[in-house]
Amino acid sequence: xxxxxxxxxxxxxxxxxxxxxxxxxxxxxxxxxxxxxxxxxxxxxxxxxxxxxxxxxxxxxxxxxxxxxxxxxxxxxxxxxxxxxxxxxxxxxxxxxxxxxxxxxxxxxxxxxxxxxxxxxxxxxxxxxxxxxxxxxxxxxxxxxxxxxxxxxxxxxxxxxxxxxxxxxxxxxxxxxxxxxxxxxxxxxxxxxxxxxxxxxxxxxxxxxxxxxxxxxxxxxxxxxxxxxxxxxxxxxxxxxxxxxxxxxxxxxxxxxxxxxxxxxxxxxxxxxxxxxxxxxxxxxxxxxxxxxxxxxxxxxxxxxxxxxxxxxxxxxxxxxxxxxxxxxxxxxxxxxxxxxxxxxxxxxxxxxxxxxxxxxxx
Amino acid sequence: xxxxxxxxxxxxxxxxxxxxxxxxxxxxxxxxxxxxxxxxxxxxxxxxxxxxxxxxxxxxxxxxxxxxxxxxxxxxxxxxxxxxxxxxxxxxxxxxxxxxxxxxxxxxxxxxxxxxxxxxxxxxxxxxxxxxxxxxxxxxxxxxxxxxxxxxxxxxxxxxxxxxxxxxxxxxxxxxxxxxxxxxxxxxxxxxxxxxxxxxxxxxxxxxxxxxxxxxxxxxxxxxxxxxxxxxxxxxxxxxxxxxxxxxxxxxxxxxxxxxxxxxxxxxxxxxxxxxxxxxxxxxxxxxxxxxxxxxxxxx
Numbered sequence: 001x002x003x004x005x006x007x008x009x010x011x012x013x014x015x016x017x018x019x020x021x022x023x024x025x026x027x028x029x030x031x032x033x034x035x036x037x038x039x040x041x042x043x044x045x046x047x048x049x050x051x052x053x054x055x056x057x058x059x060x061x062x063x064x065x066x067x068x069x070x071x072x073x074x075x076x077x078x079x080x081x082x083x084x085x086x087x088x089x090x091x092x093x094x095x096x097x098x099x100x101x102x103x104x105x106x107x108x109x110x111x112x113x114x115x116x117x118x119x120x121x122x123x124x125x126x127x128x129x130x131x132x133x134x135x136x137x138x139x140x141x142x143x144x145x146x147x148x149x150x151x152x153x154x155x156x157x158x159x160x161x162x163x164x165x166x167x168x169x170x171x172x173x174x175x176x177x178x179x180x181x182x183x184x185x186x187x188x189x190x191x192x193x194x195x196x197x198x199x200x201x202x203x204x205x206x207x208x209x210x211x212x213x214x215x216x217x218x219x220x221x222x223x224x225x226x227x228x229x230x231x232x233x234x235x236x237x238x239x240x241x242x243x244x245x246x247x248x249x250x251x252x253x254x255x256x257x258x259x260x261x262x263x264x265x266x267x268x269x270x271x272x273x274x275x276x277x278x279x280x281x282x283x284x285x286x287x288x289x290x291x292x293x294x295x296x297x298x299x300x301x302x303x304x305x306x307x308x309x310x311x312x313x314x315x316x317x318x319x320x321x322x323x324x325x326x327x328x329x330x331x332x333x334x335x336x337x338x339x340x341x342x343x344x345x346x347x348x349x350x351x352x353x354x355x356x357x358x359x360x361x362x363x
Numbered sequence: 364x365x366x367x368x369x370x371x372x373x374x375x376x377x378x379x380x381x382x383x384x385x386x387x388x389x390x391x392x393x394x395x396x397x398x399x400x401x402x403x404x405x406x407x408x409x410x411x412x413x414x415x416x417x418x419x420x421x422x423x424x425x426x427x428x429x430x431x432x433x434x435x436x437x438x439x440x441x442x443x444x445x446x447x448x449x450x451x452x453x454x455x456x457x458x459x460x461x462x463x464x465x466x467x468x469x470x471x472x473x474x475x476x477x478x479x480x481x482x483x484x485x486x487x488x489x490x491x492x493x494x495x496x497x498x499x500x501x502x503x504x505x506x507x508x509x510x511x512x513x514x515x516x517x518x519x520x521x522x523x524x525x526x527x528x529x530x531x532x533x534x535x536x537x538x539x540x541x542x543x544x545x546x547x548x549x550x551x552x553x554x555x556x557x558x559x560x561x562x563x564x565x566x567x568x569x570x571x572x573x574x575x576x577x578x579x580x581x582x583x584x585x586x587x588x589x590x591x592x593x594x595x596x597x598x599x600x601x602x603x604x605x606x607x608x609x610x611x612x613x614x615x616x617x618x619x620x621x622x623x624x625x626x627x628x629x630x631x632x633x634x635x636x637x638x639x640x641x642x643x644x645x646x647x648x649x650x651x652x653x654x655x656x657x658x659x660x661x662x663x
Contacts, residue, residue, distance in 0.1 A: 052560055073566040085557030089579040098575070099565040146565070 002063045002153045002186050003028050004049060009058030011044050011210075018044040019055070020210035026154075029184045031177070033197040036207035037233070042190045043082075045207070046156050049188060050079050062153065078147035079156040083163065084139045086131040092142050093127040099150045117145045120179075136163045140172065144179075154186040161196060173199055194234050198222070206230050228359040231283050231352060237316060239283045240326035243356065246271060246278040255282055255353075259322035260301035262346070267353065267363055274362045275355050283352035289328035290345040291317060291336075299345035305336050319344055403643075409636030416630035427637035437638065439613055440621045441645075446528070447617060448596045451535045456589050458536070459543025464577075466544075467551050477548070480541035488538065492605030495534045496521065524611050531615050534602050539595075543588050550584035551577070586657045593653065597646050618642045 004026040011019040019041040026032040034042040047053040049060060051072035060068045067075050078099075086095050093114055100110045118124045121141045131139060140160055147155060160176075161169045177200045180187050191197055197204045198218045205215045206229075214226045225231035231239045244257040253268035254261045262282065264271070271280070292299055303319040303326075317328045317336065321344065328344070336342065353363040410427050412420035431437050466473050483491070501507050501519035511517045520530040554577070562572050600619035603609060609616030609624075616624075622642065626635030 050564055052563065072563040073568070076566075077564065079561070079564045081557055081561060083557060085561035087558050087561070087576065088555070098562075102566050102568075102571055146561075150566075 003061075004154060004186060004188065005061040005064070006045070006049070007059045007061065009045070009048060009055045009060065011041070011048060011053060012056045017210050019048065022058070022207075022210070022212055024205055024212060024215065026186060026188055029186055031180050031187045031189065031200060031202045033189045033191060033201035033204045034207060035191060035194060035197040035204050035233070037192055040207040041210035042192075042207050043158055044210075046079075046158055046188060046190045049154075050077060050156050051075050076152055077154045077156055078150065078152035080140075080143045080147050080158065080160045082159045084131075084143040084160075086139055086142055086146075088131055090131075091127070092123065092129050092131065092134070095131065095142055096127075096145045096149055099146065103150070113149055114145075117149045120148070121145050136165075137168045137172070140164065144176075148179075148183070152185070154188065155180070157187065157189045159191050160189075162191070162193070169196075176200065195236065198234070206233060208233075224361075225283075225352065226361050228281060228283070228354050228361075231354070231361070235285055237286050237327045237329065239285050239352070240289065240324075241354075242282045242284075242321075242324050242326065244280055244282050246275065246280055255280060257282065257301075257321075257324070259324070262300055264348075264351075264353070266348075267351075271353060271362055274360075276357050277355075279356040280362070281354040281356050281359075282346075283354060284326070284346045285350060286316065286327040286329035288347035288350035289319075289326060290347065291319065291328050291330070291342050292345075293336075293340070293342055295343045296345075298348075299343035301344045303342055303344045305338055305340040305342060307338060308334060308336060310334070406636035406639050409632045410634075410640050412633045414631075414633035414636075416632055420633070423633075427634050428641070430634070431637055431641060436613055436616075437618075437621065440616050440618045443528070443614070443616055444597065444599070444618045447531065447535075447599060448593060451532050451539075451599075452589060452592045452596050454532070454536050455540045455543050455592055456585070459540045459588075460547045460585065462540075462544050463548035463551055464573075466548050473548075477545065480544055483538045483541050484545075486538065488601035489605055491534060491538050492602040495530075495537070495602075496606050499530060521606050522611055524614055527607050527611055527615050531599075531603055531606065534606065535596070535599065538602075539592060543592065546588045547581065547584060550581050554580050583657075586653075590650070590653055590657060594646065594650055597642075 006022050006024045009019055009022045010017070022041075022045060024032075024045075034045055036042045044053060048055050051067070051070060051074075055068060058068075059066050062075060062077075087098065090098065096114050096117060097110045100113060105113075114127070115124070118127055121144055123138065123141045123145060126134060126138055126142065131142070134142065140163070143160070157176075161172055164172060173196055176189075180200075189196075189200065201218055203215060203217055204221050206213045206221060208229050214221055214230045216224070221230060221234050225234065225239075228241070232241070242257050244255040244262070247254050247256050247261075251265065252263055253265040253271070255264050290299060291303075301321050303321045306318040306320045306325055309316040309318070314329055314331050315334045317330065317334065319326050319328060319342065326344075351363065352361060354361050409420070411422060411424060413423045413426070414420035466476060486494070498504050498506050499520045501517050507517050507520070518526065520526045558576050558580070559572060562576050567575065598619055599617050600623065603615055603617055603620055604623070607615045609620050618638065619642075622635050622639045625631045625638060
């Protein structure tokens with residue numbers, strides 16, 4: 001099993017910067033997810049690791065060996081493509097056997113290995129079919145089988161679940177994770193779905209505009225986002241942002257959002273040290289918004305219930321505070337209705353404060 | 364409550380709506396009857412008669428057919444035609460496909476090739492024949508003159524027993540290889556990109572990718588273009604008629620030319636019809652076999 005390392009990798013397509021100075025290490029046996037919106041350069045980064053694209057600048061290392069200019073076939077990595085890229089003219093059996101045939105394995109051994117991997121992925125009964133006769137989920141398993149069969153040094157997966165329906169996606173998510181842990185293969189997984197990233201990854205690298213924004217464990221990127229983008233991208237429903245101005249009133253240090261003021265005297269020193277101006281953005285996850293009909297301690301803002309979204313096990317309440325709409329999530333039974341006046345407070349231990357200009361996290 | 368009455372004449376309108384489709388097929392049926400079925404039946408009728416233009420036909424049964432298989436000129440022409448078809452089509456498909464493969468590797472300037480390659484296809488075979496007769500003329504032809512300057516002997520290609528056949532092949536390849544190029548190039552550029560990348564990652568070499576990905580994926584197009592050339596090449600007439608007239612002797616005489624000579628030069632309608640029918644059967648049997656194979660290949 002191997003370690004993959006990207007060193008200041010940049011890729012230009014004409015004048016468009018697809019990947020911008022990316023440095024990233026994927027450790028042995030690690031499940032690394034590259035997460036980001038469409039066009040953020042995550043797939044290009046994966047293709048650079050595979051050798052399907054040559055970086056304009058920078059180096060790629062597999063097990064400390066530079067492989068930047070090595071063709072894909074000499075890197076011993078396997079890749080599952082977004083649309084599976086099965087060979088349309090070959091039966092499932094031949095698709096899976098293809099990598100071994102290229103390496104001139106004896107026929108009996110190929111047969112044994114194909115059957116083994118088919119059993120592992122529960123596709124034994126599909127071996128005689130053509131790819132076009134398979135459903136999306138089945139094609140995905142065949143693509144996985146083809147990648148697994150030659151026991152590669154590393155797996156690269158490019159949004160392999162994006163073409164599946166929601167139910168199958170959730171099921172395959174768990175299966176892929178189990179498979180990766182069982183085989184212990186270093187894996188790089190590209191997705192734009194933060195739920196996939198959070199559930200499967202050992203570590204997540206969040207990308208935007210070709211740049212890596214943050215690398216960390218799912219808990220890290222969720223609880224300690226380094227900037228507004230990461231904070232807004234991770235989590236569903238996303239984090240609430242409220243623009244505010246820092247003001248001092250006697251001993252108190254307040255965040256003034258217009259409709260309400262929040263006492264953040266406890267963070268005064270950190271904010272003063274790190275903020276480039278008094279313009280700040282308050283960030284709070286829906287789970288950390290408290291709502292009550294009565295004004296209690298810690299509830300700071302008056303709000304109107306805008307809409308209620310019951311999801312069975314939980315309820316999302318959209319609240320209007322002046323012009324801002326924020327979401328609150330609660331597991332309790334909600335007896336509110338649209339238009340009700342309520343009081344809203346924030347869990348101060350889970351508060352995030354960002355610099356509006358640099359978009360970087362202060363707290 | 365009264366049920367609404369069906370409007371009068373509705374039945375008639377429906378009948379017309381249902382059957383009008385047949386009206387649209389009538390021109391095609393007339394075309395088929397007039398230009399295909401009638402000549403075929405007429406030729407079959409003629410082939411069973413001793414029938415010279417200007418004389419009344421006399422029924423002789425299969426006599427023309429029996430005579431045909433003892434006719435050395437017919438056997439020569441069958442061999443010439445087959446040799447022509449096999450060599451010309453092989454070169455056209457092979458060279459056209461190789462050029463198309465090479466063109467897929469070129470990123471700039473392919474458009475120019477594509478435009479240039481359309482010209483030979485647009486030229487009428489008669490015009491192409493005349494043009495090449497000029498180009499290959501021993502005294503004032505460009506090609507023999509250029510070759511003579513390079514030290515080669517000056518030869519009249521199209522009347523030379525050793526070269527005439529190859530001259531015909533050259534002209535046919537010049538005219539039809541671009542067709543194969545254009546069709547296969549279009550096919551190659553339309554192939555899905557993903558299997559290639561998958562094969563690269565799976566560890567395939569350039570040759571393995573060609574052998575296991577490109578060739579199987581392009582084979583339906585390759586087989587179709589071969590079939591088209593195959594059927595077309597069997598009917599070769601114009602370029603031979605213009606350039607060699609079947610000569611020297613009957614060395615470049617194709618079956619089509621022989622049918623023409625028997626029918627419209629010797630006025631032997633019966634015998635010409637007989638050759639045309641045997642020729643038709645040969646092409647039909649071969650084409651059917653080819654199509655069967657094609658169908659099998661197409662079942663991807």
